[in-house]
Amino acid sequence: MPANFRYVALADEIQENILNGVFTPGEKLPSLRKLKNTLGLSISTIHQAYIELEKRGRIEAKEKSGFYVKALETSLLDRPAQETDVGQPCQVNVNEMAEIIIKDLQTDRVLQLGAAIPSKELMPLKQLSRIMKSMPARDLQNSFSNYDLCAGNTELREELSKRMLGLACSIQADDIVTTNGCLEAVTLCLRAVAKPGDTILVESPVFHCFLQAIEDLNLYVVEIPGCSEDGILPDTFEKAVLKNKINACVFNSNFQNPLGSVMSKTNKAKILAIARTHDIPIIEDDIYGDLYHGDKRPSTFKSMDTTGMVLYCSSFSKALSPGLRAGWCVPGIYRDAVIRLKLNTSISSPGINHSIVAKFIKTGAYDRHLRQLRNRLKNQVSAMIIAVSKHFPTNTKTTFPTGGLCIWVVLDPAIDSMEIYQKTYRENISILPGTICSTTDTYKNCLRINCGTKWSTKVEAGIKTLGKIIGNSFNTLP
Amino acid sequence: MPANFRYVALADEIQENILNGVFTPGEKLPSLRKLKNTLGLSISTIHQAYIELEKRGRIEAKEKSGFYVKALETSLLDRPAQETDVGQPCQVNVNEMAEIIIKDLQTDRVLQLGAAIPSKELMPLKQLSRIMKSMPARDLQNSFSNYDLCAGNTELREELSKRMLGLACSIQADDIVTTNGCLEAVTLCLRAVAKPGDTILVESPVFHCFLQAIEDLNLYVVEIPGCSEDGILPDTFEKAVLKNKINACVFNSNFQNPLGSVMSKTNKAKILAIARTHDIPIIEDDIYGDLYHGDKRPSTFKSMDTTGMVLYCSSFSKALSPGLRAGWCVPGIYRDAVIRLKLNTSISSPGINHSIVAKFIKTGAYDRHLRQLRNRLKNQVSAMIIAVSKHFPTNTKTTFPTGGLCIWVVLDPAIDSMEIYQKTYRENISILPGTICSTTDTYKNCLRINCGTKWSTKVEAGIKTLGKIIGNSFNTLP
Numbered sequence: 032m033p034a035n036f037r038y039v040a041l042a043d044e045i046q047e048n049i050l051n052g053v054f055t056p057g058e059k060l061p062s063l064r065k066l067k068n069t070l071g072l073s074i075s076t077i078h079q080a081y082i083e084l085e086k087r088g089r090i091e092a093k094e095k096s097g098f099y100v101k102a103l104e105t106s107l108l109d110r111p112a113q114e115t116d117v118g119q120p121c122q123v124n125v126n127e128m129a130e131i132i133i134k135d136l137q138t139d140r141v142l143q144l145g146a147a148i149p150s151k152e153l154m155p156l157k158q159l160s161r162i163m164k165s166m167p168a169r170d171l172q173n174s175f176s177n178y179d180l181c182a183g184n185t186e187l188r189e190e191l192s193k194r195m196l197g198l199a200c201s202i203q204a205d206d207i208v209t210t211n212g213c214l215e216a217v218t219l220c221l222r223a224v225a226k227p228g229d230t231i232l233v234e235s236p237v238f239h240c241f242l243q244a245i246e247d248l249n250l251y252v253v254e255i256p257g258c259s260e261d262g263i264l265p266d267t268f269e270k271a272v273l274k275n276k277i278n279a280c281v282f283n284s285n286f287q288n289p290l291g292s293v294m295s296k297t298n299k300a301k302i303l304a305i306a307r308t309h310d311i312p313i314i315e316d317d318i319y320g321d322l323y324h325g326d327k328r329p330s331t332f333k334s335m336d337t338t339g340m341v342l343y344c345s346s347f348s349k350a351l352s353p354g355l356r357a358g359w360c361v362p363g364i365y366r367d368a369v370i371r372l373k374l375n376t377s378i379s380s381p382g383i384n385h386s387i388v389a390k391f392i393k394t395g396a397y398d399r400h401l402r403q404l405r406n407r408l409k410n411q412v413s414a415m416i417i418a419v420s421k422h423f424p425t426n427t428k429t430t431f432p433t434g435g436l437c438i439w440v441v442l443d444p445a446i447d448s449m450e451i452y453q454k455t456y457r458e459n460i461s462i463l464p465g466t467i468c469s470t471t472d473t474y475k476n477c478l479r480i481n482c483g484t485k486w487s488t489k490v491e492a493g494i495k496t497l498g499k500i501i502g503n504s505f506n507t508l509p
Numbered sequence: 510m511p512a513n514f515r516y517v518a519l520a521d522e523i524q525e526n527i528l529n530g531v532f533t534p535g536e537k538l539p540s541l542r543k544l545k546n547t548l549g550l551s552i553s554t555i556h557q558a559y560i561e562l563e564k565r566g567r568i569e570a571k572e573k574s575g576f577y578v579k580a581l582e583t584s585l586l587d588r589p590a591q592e593t594d595v596g597q598p599c600q601v602n603v604n605e606m607a608e609i610i611i612k613d614l615q616t617d618r619v620l621q622l623g624a625a626i627p628s629k630e631l632m633p634l635k636q637l638s639r640i641m642k643s644m645p646a647r648d649l650q651n652s653f654s655n656y657d658l659c660a661g662n663t664e665l666r667e668e669l670s671k672r673m674l675g676l677a678c679s680i681q682a683d684d685i686v687t688t689n690g691c692l693e694a695v696t697l698c699l700r701a702v703a704k705p706g707d708t709i710l711v712e713s714p715v716f717h718c719f720l721q722a723i724e725d726l727n728l729y730v731v732e733i734p735g736c737s738e739d740g741i742l743p744d745t746f747e748k749a750v751l752k753n754k755i756n757a758c759v760f761n762s763n764f765q766n767p768l769g770s771v772m773s774k775t776n777k778a779k780i781l782a783i784a785r786t787h788d789i790p791i792i793e794d795d796i797y798g799d800l801y802h803g804d805k806r807p808s809t810f811k812s813m814d815t816t817g818m819v820l821y822c823s824s825f826s827k828a829l830s831p832g833l834r835a836g837w838c839v840p841g842i843y844r845d846a847v848i849r850l851k852l853n854t855s856i857s858s859p860g861i862n863h864s865i866v867a868k869f870i871k872t873g874a875y876d877r878h879l880r881q882l883r884n885r886l887k888n889q890v891s892a893m894i895i896a897v898s899k900h901f902p903t904n905t906k907t908t909f910p911t912g913g914l915c916i917w918v919v920l921d922p923a924i925d926s927m928e929i930y931q932k933t934y935r936e937n938i939s940i941l942p943g944t945i946c947s948t949t950d951t952y953k954n955c956l957r958i959n960c961g962t963k964w965s966t967k968v969e970a971g972i973k974t975l976g977k978i979i980g981n982s983f984n985t986l987p
Contacts, residue, residue, distance in 0.1 A: 146656075164649075353856075377692055380834065
């Protein structure tokens with residue numbers, strides 16, 4: 032390798048370690064002398080690498096002390112302001128756009144900053160494929176030859192009942208129904224608690240597939256604006272419930288998609304109490320709950336649910352494998368209704384896929400994997416915020432989520448995210464326009480950016496391009 | 510083996526060959542002398558075996574000519590009479606019973622004459638498991654790491670588009686949407702063409718899951734009585750359509766479940782023309798179409814559909830593997846609506862399972878397997894009819910289906926099939942009571958019997974027990 036590239040290679044390697052969580056924000060990096068001895072490179076090459084990383088915004092020099100991994104300054108950009116108006120019940124009418132966007136996500140040539148999934152380098156794919164290959168032929172044949180139980184693969188439900196300790200009150204395998212991913216869980220639960228014409232309350236901006244599922248089930252929606260830190264506040268919730276006849280709620284209770292908000296345990300308890308008073312079931316989608324960046328997993332509604340009115344939903348799509356389609360729900364008192372609906376919709380889930388997930392959990396590898404993934408996502412989210420603060424116009428606001436894998440970016444009010452989406456897409460970069468996260472045009476000037484893609488110069492270059500497109504739109508505004 | 514058991518073993522072996530289709534109905538069996546030379550058994554043992562098979566109703570002696578495989582006498586039992594009344598639109602209200610019955614089917618200790626599936630000995634399970642085990646790790650990993658296309662696994666859709674030659678007008682892979690089994694295809698199609706409060710026309714008696722899916726989607730149903738040979742007649746169809754506002758039809762066009770009826774090509778064309786005049790989409794569930802017992806596959810509505818108003822649905826659950834959950838539909842002009850609904854219900858199907866099916870088809874093994882399976886089912890259905898005619902009361906009527914794997918049995922009008930179900934279940938035999946195949950009580954005295962279970966003395970003994978229970982109910986009627 033030519034000498035003048037050596038420092039770039041070293042900078043890349045250290046950056047990789049920062050993103051991997053080997054070096055954490057605020058940590059001191061090894062001294063030049065120490066690295067010289069370990070790596071056998073010249074002091075000058077190592078110094079150049081550190082300077083390069085400083086330029087990239089990854090590390091900072093402290094006088095007479097050395098180089099440190101840069102801590103994420105929360106003052107980098109402002110947080111979005113919270114809306115306070117509660118919406119009227121609306122017929123959902125998210126247009127065809129969402130389909131196009133999700134279809135686009137299937138293409139390899141496009142930089143995926145749209146769909147909220149970790150990239151394949153972050154998933155334990157080798158282990159999963161090894162488990163599949165080592166399944167006894169007899170088990171495979173048994174699984175092929177029969178409809179699995181409608182409630183789902185027994186092995187997986189047993190593992191899930193153990194994992195849900197603390198997340199739900201004394202759950203047994205029989206309380207769980209497996210599904211084809213989390214969205215199937217949510218739609219089955221929606222069908223179990225609401226009939227056509229009913230009204231569903233959601234936190235806004237909202238995961239666009241919830242809106243579309245609600246539309247497709249001929250339901251109405253009331254959107255409550257969430258705060259990017261605390262989600263829905265109990266007072267706002269009570270106001271909405273008193274104002275409208277609400278038949279059910281659908282909440283991402285932890286690291287809400289797209290805001291990244293987390294309702295505190297106290298607020299969850301208050302909201303649950305209000306819902307109970309008004310006899311409103313809560314569908315809790317906790318798909319991002321395990322992806323906390325801090326030390327502690329956030330709480331769930333289900334853990335405080337003594338009456339069975341919370342229908343807990345989740346899946347392994349965000350942390351393990353979207354392709355295996357392993358989701359589940361704990362529908363409380365609606366269990367029989369959910370099983371019946373599943374039976375009459377698709378009879379049963381493919382047992383073999385769910386059995387692979389169960390076997391992976393059993394090895395203990397899932398918890399190890401989750402620890403790595405959380406670290407990784409935490410650092411990628413930081414890297415994304417830094418890149419956005421560097422390349423986007425200065426009046427941009429962004430969330431600073433404490434879990435999950437997305438950031439929500441609020442642009443100048445005059446900017447149309449659909450236009451940005453289209454222009455960006457021509458550059459082979461996919462993002463999610465805020466427009467589709469509501470039935471109103473409140474989030475027209477917002478974007479959701481996926482931070483699950485492994486950090487690389489390609490990602491940084493993509494953000495630079497995106498920033499340039501936004502800047503140009505801004506400058507050419509009438 | 511003691512000499513007095515040798516003839517039983519030989520009889521069992523020949524019976525197995527008859528059910529396997531090695532010897533076909535009407536065929537002359539090898540002479541005693543020939544078998545003596547081939548098998549090295551005594552003439553007396555072979556003769557005893559033939560006498561035993563004669564007793565079992567499998568073969569018959571023709572004077573001075575030898576022994577022949579018994580042809581199925583269609584005069585064994587009467588065919589069911591056809592009802593002619595067209596029903597009023599009804600709110601569907603099939604009760605919880607169906608769930609219990611399907612749950613029961615999961616138990617091993619129960620003789621499965623209820624669910625309409627072939628038993629595992631009839632499926633190419635070894636080959637499927639070999640394909641799964643030999644999948645390149647890279648393919649597995651790719652499939653795990655991404656949501657598959659919402660329209661479905663490309664490999665499978667390509668194989669399907671070739672297989673559907675002649676069954677649909679110039680189909681391409683892009684016209685196909687894969688699903689989690691056939692029932693998901695039907696429910697997605699129903700949601701694409703009908704909104705809550707709409708009315709769906711079906712052939713009666715009807716597959717109970719259709720009724721339940723219709724109920725769960727808040728739709729109404731009009732039942733048209735089918736004839737056990739021709740299904741729905743065009744005149745009856747037109748009468749029903751003129752009398753009621755019908756928004757869509759759901760038909761098992763070939764070997765209808767449970768009647769086994771097949772609409773002729775001419776009748777299909779007439780019904781399609783009437784439907785077109787009244788702008789009524791037809792959801793065609795052709796899941797049994799490949800299981801014809803004769804020489805020729807029956808036609809489909811889809812093959813005559815020039816306007817795209819037929820939504821064709823099928824799956825591999827009856828012929829290959831229920832556990833892989835590989836279904837599909839060709840929704841015609843409703844393709845975008847179906848894809849959108851699938852996206853917002855479960856995002857995508859697990860690609861790996863569908864890829865196994867595609868690879869199995871590619872080897873050419875599927876067509877060989879189908880040939881064997883058809884022969885097998887044909888003979889098992891004959892064996893079941895013979896057993897029913899032998900063990901059930903003489904006023905029993907039964908269908909003589911020319912495809913599929915079920916027979917429909919009409920008992921004395923005073924008999925309640927739910928009671929028979931319960932009594933039979935106590936003897937660890939599961940059947941499907943006719944009661945759940947309609948919103949009316951027209952089929953209260955009927956049963957559907959699955960002939961997919963490999964024929965054995967256990968099955969014959971089960972039918973004997975069932976016959977006894979029916980006979981006793983009959984004798985104790987008030």
